[in-house]
Amino acid sequence: MVEAKTTGEVLRELVRAHPQLQGPIDAGVSIAVDGRIIASGLSEPIAPGSEVYLMQRLRGG
Amino acid sequence: MSKLHVSTTVNGDAVEYLCDPRETLLDCLRDKLNLTGAKEGCGTGDCGACSVTVDGRLVCSCLMLGAEAEGKQIETVEGIADGDVLHPLQKKMIEYAALQCGICTPGILVAAKSLLEKNPNPTEEETRYWLAGNLCRCTGYDKIIRAVMDTAAELREAS
Amino acid sequence: MALDDRKSEFTFVGTRPDRPDGLDKVTGRAKFGADMSAPGMLHGAILRSPHAHARIVKIDTSKAEEHKDVKAIVTRADFADVPFKPGLEGEFWNVLENVMAGDKALYDGHAVAAVAATSALAARDALKLIEVEYDVLPHVTDVDKAMAADAPVIREGAADYSVPQGMHPNVVRYHESGHGDVEAGFAEADLVIEDSFVTEATHQGYIEPHACLGALGSDGKGELWCCTQGHWIVQKTCAALLGIETSQLRVTASEIGGGFGGKTTVFIEPVALALSRKANRPVKIVMSRSEVFRATGPTASASMDVKIGMKKDGTITAAQGIFRLQGGAFPGAPGDMTAMCAFAPYDLTNVRQVGYDVMSNRPKQAAYRAPGAPMGAFAVESVLDELCNQLDLDPVDVRLKNAAQEGTKASYGPRYERIGLVETLEAAKAHPHYSAPLEPGQGRGISCGFWFNHGGETSVSLALSEDGSAQVMVGTPDIGGSRASMALMAAEVLGIPYENIRVTIADTASLGYNDVSHGSRVTYASGLATIKAAKHAVEKLCERAAAKWGIPVDAVKWQDGCAVPSGPNAGDFDPMPLADITADMGRTGGPISGHFEATPEGAGVSFGTHIVDAEVDPETGKTSITRYTVIQDAGKAIHPTYVEGQFQGGAAQGIGWALNEEYIYGDDGRLQNSIFLDYRIPVASDLPMIDTVIVEVPNPGHPFGVRGVGETGIVPPLAAIANAVSNAAGVRMKQLPMSPPRILAALKANG
Amino acid sequence: MEFHSPTSFAEASALAAKATGITRFLAGGTDVLVQLRSDLVTPDTLIDIKKIDGVGKITCNADGSWTLGVAVTGAEMSEHPELGRDWPGLVEAMDLIGSTQVQGRATLAGNLCNGSPAADSVPAMVAAGVTMTVTGEDGTREVAVEDIPTGPGKTSLAKGEVVSAVNIPARGDNGGDAYLRFIPRTEMDIAVVGVGVNLRLDGDTITEARVSLGAVAPTVLLVDACAEAIIGSTLDDAALDALAAAASAACNPIDDKRGTITFRTEVAGVLAKRAAKIAYARAKGEDL
Structure with a gap:
């Protein structure tokens, strides 16, 4: 359980709580907030009660 | 390996160049005459992006040596428009969005023009088979075929 | 980002004006990549390994240096010292190693040295004067073989954090995701089908070979002209590989003759710049078609196991997929993307997906239009079709019954915002194509497809x-x-x-x-x-x-x-x-x-549904596509004609991939079909007109509702065509491409 | 590379005879240029034979036979009304090679001398009984098409010999020919299997036949067993089955990027039947 108001805070707090996540996060992750996939922005707001989901970073062709 | 002197006619202009016997007509058009409209997509005659006509005959300029152009009449994509007036095929290609990236477009235009000169009323099948040597990877050919056939119809009406 | 300025009534958007170019x-x-020249320009050419896997013992360039027209020769030593890291983290190192081999040649076509000379012919002649001593090593090009215990190791230490203990070192990334309890779900099913599927690598097949013109001085300032899908990534990568400052290199993108994902990285650009720096003259490099096939990015090949359980009424109770993707001698095969996209069209209670990124002695895969997604859709939608056949259910109805909607928890995790899958399925069902009668020997297939967009x-x-x-x-x-x-x-x-x-x-x-x-x-x-x-x-x-x-x-x-x-x-x-x-x-x-x-963060995922009719000659196994309809959600079509073009192009590429395109390697690990004569992309006479239906379910993440349309269109075709061919032939086709020898063999095996 | 444009076959032959290294004659160039470009074969001497008088002519001789110049292109053959009426299978076989663009350059002699067992025009020429006039330093000789290729990329022509004319027999009465090939696409492919059939009827009965297979052995094959299977028949189902069996039995193919042994063997029989039916219908005067 981490407390965060933005996508960047989520990542920071996750690594603080679970240092083993540093590897995956360095390798690139996207965060889905209420279904919207945030590819890289660290300042996207997260409202209370939002569903947050961590995914491997997406790549396109 | 001495170079060969070639005199030929391109889009009505008398031109001369010196070429290595191994250089293709496409090499000579692009590198010596700075006519870069014809493209090299394969170098093996399989993609048609380098299509030109030689004495009225549609060929791949990558499958002909520059030396063989001596005394010939060559037409390239640069010669299709009449001054500032686009050929109907050129207009239709734009109108139909029959190009996406546009790399195959010069070859398609040269080949389609050659088709319509030979057969003013081609069926869809005839058009598709005539253009089978012109690869397009973007469009799925649909809009290209429609553009060519509509141009044919327009030219028939005009004549 | 706040979209307080959403718009749904338009004056210009949605019209079809002539394009400005x-x-x-x-x-x-x-002016495309190869169309630019510069005063004093030299021509570059690249020497490539004829071996699939070999230690480079020695490169002797002395004879080439004596050639009167040669002005510079470069090898790996002429590039920067970029640090190695596992996985994709060290992508600069991966790109450098791909651009110019280090200790080993890792695939047939791998660059080992380059020459700049006063003419293209002279440069090619000079390549023949470079002597490379190789120590040939055992090689592997097949994904399943590359994972086997006795497979030659491409590179130790390339696996990243994600790979579980005990896997072969060629497995370099691992992905697992899903939700629910798949075993419980399979137990609830009336019918469970599990099957294995294989797809071969295909090439993006853009008609313009890579080309560039670079000039770099010893002062670290440079100019580069090239055909690329993104010149900033070229700028950044070239600067890193050459050890110069990014901002000192100005990159101009030429007109680009197709990319489809294959021009999202660099191949020849750093080489041209390295040669230019050494010769102190501009250098142009243009790839031959054979070089494009051998040494630029094809897509990954795949080996997949899919298991789906269904109730008699068509409800999917559980779905599981294992997707092994081979992406050449470097990390990057999109096994994770395949896994995440495979079941994305469906609202599933129980789903589990696993993706592997596997290295082999092939060229470094590059993105190709919805990278990874088409293969997974082929496997999943084939199993769905078989379930429909065996349970006697309508394939569109079954997909509608299970279709993901706004609020559905996606197979890859998050919940969907407003999406348009149902609308594409309803349009498919209403389309005259879906109810048109079939001729004898013909079969119809449908498939859905998904792509994230970016x-x-x-x-x-x-x-x-x-x-x-x-x-x-x-x-x-x-x-x-x-x-x-x-x-x-x-x-x-x-x-x-x-x-x-x-x-x-x-x-x-x-x-x-x-x-x-x-x-x-x-x-x-x-x-x-x-x-x-x-x-x-x-x-x-x-x-x-x-x-x-x-x-x-x-x-x-x-x-x-x-x-x-x-x-x-x-x-x-x-x-x-x-x-x-x-x-x-x-x-x-x-x-x-x-x-x-x-960095706009509301790309809006996209779905499509394709309908295709195929006819199979039972005596020769030859397939023709007789009718094709693409239905896809564009969110809002800004220029509808170009949206249609994207749909049609995606379908055409999918037809090639499904029927005839493949990388064919010999036992020697060399690519057998590196020209367009033998790498068979569809020609005009192979295809019917391709009908399109633009569905517009606005993307809430764009002021005008736009969803990207370029990639989703290649996701459904492999499966839709496989289903059509399987239904026409009366035998399930599980390997792509469905070339005539494979179809005829399947027909014979089926009696 | 030296480049020559002789104005007679004698001169061309002499140039080739005294040349050292690799020598190639340039007619349409659709194979020579591909090999040159890909560094497969870089000739030391390239002899363009298109400046020789008469090489572009199609002539119908008094006896109904045809003489084609060695630079006559596929497109010119297809556009010739009478040639196609006499030998539709042969003209169609040539027309199958490559694109419209390639048709503007490719020639029968080039297709033959490239030595590919998959060359489309060759089985059709063999079935038709075409011969080549070959000019060497010691004069000319006439050689049956099937005797020219000796293996992939190899021919029986001696150093200094050049094909100087293509001779197509008179069609004669009640005859028909056909050529079919298998390719995975509709165009732009090399034959995976090719079958040429040429036959003559007396009433409904086949009295003469020549059947030739391409891409199923190191050289194009003239298969007597195939001819025997249908001679004396009215091309009934039994004869067709025997023809297919004989065709398949004659195959000695390889597995390669274009097809498998099994596939080629099977499809050779299928195409032999289909081609024979077309040739038969043509011999009956049906317009196909």
């Missing part, structure tokens, strides 16, 4: 001229008509005619960083940025009008290309057209421009 492209005037770093500037026209500078190379789309969106905001707007692809010195034209992001992200930049300019136009009228700026609004007074106390003024404001802008406060930069 049309005339250049029909007259031969447009936003990415984006920067756009817009400047107004005194005559009231506008120039827009975008940073995403225009591959399929995006300049027209940008101009339409700018016209919509500014309220001036489409024709009065000129859109230019700016070079790296003229604009901030822009992500590559990939991920179906251009119309979405550059479009969004164009809209925002235009609004930024409109704000300034309103300020000028307010100042001229002497009223507060918030009393002015922008309407139909004019500033107009707004609100009860604004005063009574005639609308002030844009051109009236710009005419004297130099005297009223200076130039008026708009700018926007961001």
Whole structure:
């Protein structure tokens, strides 16, 4: 359980709580907030009660 | 390996160049005459992006040596428009969005023009088979075929 | 980002004007990668390994150096020392190793040295004078064999954190996701089908081979012209590989003759720059088609196991997929993408997916249109079709019954925002194609497909001229008509005619960083940025009008290309057209421009449904595609004709992939079919007209509702065609391409 | 590379005879240029034979036979009304090679001398009984098409010999020919299997036949067993089955990027039947 108001805070707090996540996060992750996939922005707001989901970073062709 | 002197006619202009016997007509058009409209997509005659006509005959300029152009009449994509007036095929290609990236477009235009000169009323099948040597990877050919056939119809009406 | 400015009524958007680069492209005037030359230019050529896997013992360039026309030769030693890291983290190292081999040649076609000479022929001749001593090593090119215990190791230490203990070192990344309890779900099913599927690697097959012209001085300043999907990534990568500062290299994107994901990285560009630095002259390199096939990025090949359980009424109770993707001698095969996309169209209670990224002695895979997604869809949608056949259910009804909707928890985790899958399925069901009778020997197939779409770093500037026209500078190379789309969106905001707007692809010195034209992001992200930049300019136009009228700026609004007074106390003024404001802008406060930069984060996922009829000759196994319909959600079609073109092109590429395109390796590990004669992409006479239906379910993440359309269109075809062929032939086809020998063998095996 | 444009076959032959290294004659160039470009074969001497008088002519001789210049292109053959009426299978076989663009350059002699067992025009020429006039330093000789290729990329022509004319027999009465090939696409492919059939009827009965297979052995095959299977028949189902069996039995193919042994063997029989039916219908005067 981490407390965060933005996508960047989520990542920071996750690594603080679970240092083993540093590897995956360095390798690139996207965060889905209420279904919207945030590819890289660290300042996207997260409202209370939002569903947050961590995914491997997406790549396109 | 001495170079060969070639005199030929391109889009009505008398031109001369010196070429290595191994250089293709496409090499000579692009590198010596700075006519870069014809493209090299394969170098093996399989993609048609380098299509030109030689004495009225549609060929791949990558499958002909520059030396063989001596005394010939060559037409390239640069010669299709009449001054500032686009050929109907050129207009239709734009109108139909029959190009996406546009790399195959010069070859398609040269080949389609050659088709319509030979057969003013081609069926869809005839058009598709005539253009089978012109690869397009973007469009799925649909809009290209429609553009060519509509141009044919327009030219028939005009004549 | 707040989208307070959403729009659903349009003046310009949705019309079909001529593209701004049309005339250049029909007259031969447009300058593509190979069309540029420079004073004093040399021609480069690259020596490539004939071996699939070999230690490079020695490279002797002395004879080539003596060639009178040779001005420079480079090998790996002429590039920067880039650090090695596992997985994709060390992507610069991976790219460098791919651009010029280090200790080992890792695939047939791997670059080992390069020459610059005064002519292209001389450069090619000089290559023959370079002597390379190889110690040939055992090789592997097949994904399943590359994972086997006795497989030769491509590179120790390449696996990243994600790979579980005990896997072969060639497995370099691992992905697992899902939710629910698949075993419990399978137990609930009336019918469970589990099957294995194989797809071969295919190439993006753009008709323009890679080409570039580079100039780099010993002062570290350089210029590069190249055909690329993204010149900032080229700038950044080349700078890293050559050890120069990024900003000192100016990269200009030429017109690009197709990319489809294959031009999202560098191959020859750093080599041209290294040669140029050494020779102190500009160097041009143009790949041959054979080099394109052997040494640029094909897509991954795949080996997949899919298991799906279904109730008699068509409800999917559980789904599981294992997807093994081979991406050449480097990390990057999109096994994770395959896994995440495979079941994405469906609302599943129990789902589990596993993806592997496996290395082998093949060229480094590059993205190809929805990378990874088509293979997974082929496996999943084939099993679904078989379930429908065996349970005697309508394939569209079953997909509708299980279709993901707004709020569905996606197979890859998050919940969907508003999506348009159901709308595409309903359109499929209503389309005359779906109910048209079939001739004997024909079969019909359908499939759904999904792709994420992408936003990415984006920067756009817009400047107004005194005559009231506008120039827009975008940073995403225009591959399929995006300049027209940008101009339409700018016209919509500014309220001036489409024709009065000129859109230019700016070079790296003229604009901030822009992500590559990939991920179906251009119309979405550059479009969004164009809209925002235009609004930024409109704000300034309103300020000028307010100042001229002497009223507060918030009393002015922008309407139909004019500033107009707004609100009860604004005063009574005639609308002030844009051109009236710009005419004297130099005297009223200076130039008026708009700018926007961001990483838009609302790309909006996209779905499509394809219907295809195929006819199989039972005596020869030859397939012809007799009818094809693409139905896809575009969110909002900015220029519908180019949206249709994307749909049609995706279908055509899918037809090639499904039927005939494949990388064929010999036992020696060499690519057997590196020319267009033998790598069989569809020709005009192979295809029918391709019907399209544009579904528009607006993307809530874009002011005009745009969803990218470039990639989703290649996701359903493999499965849709496999289903059509299987239904025509009466035997399930599980391997792509479904070449005639494979179909005939399957028919024979089936009696 | 030296480049020559002789004006007679004698001169061309002499140039080739005294040349050292690799020598190639350039007619349409659709194979020579591909090999040159890909560094597969870089000739030391390239002899363009298109400046020789008469190489572009199609002549119908008094006895009904045809003489084609060695630079006559596929497109010119297809556009010739009478040639196609006499030998539709042969003209169609040539027309199958490559694109419209390639048709503007490719020639029968070039297709033959490239030595590919998959060359489309060759089975049709063999079935038709075409011969080549070959000019060497010691004069000319006439060689049956089937005697020229000796293996992939190899021919029986001696150093200094050049094909100087293509001779197609008179069609004669009640005859028909056909050529079919299998390719995975509709165009732009190399034959995976090719079958040429030429036959003559007396009433409904086949009295003469020549059947030739391409791409199923190191050289194009003239298969007597195939001819025997249908001679004396009215091309009934039994004869067709025997023809297919004989065709498949004659196959000695390889597995390669274009097809498998099994596939080629099977499809050779299928195409032999289909081609025989077309040739038979043509011999009956049906317009196909």
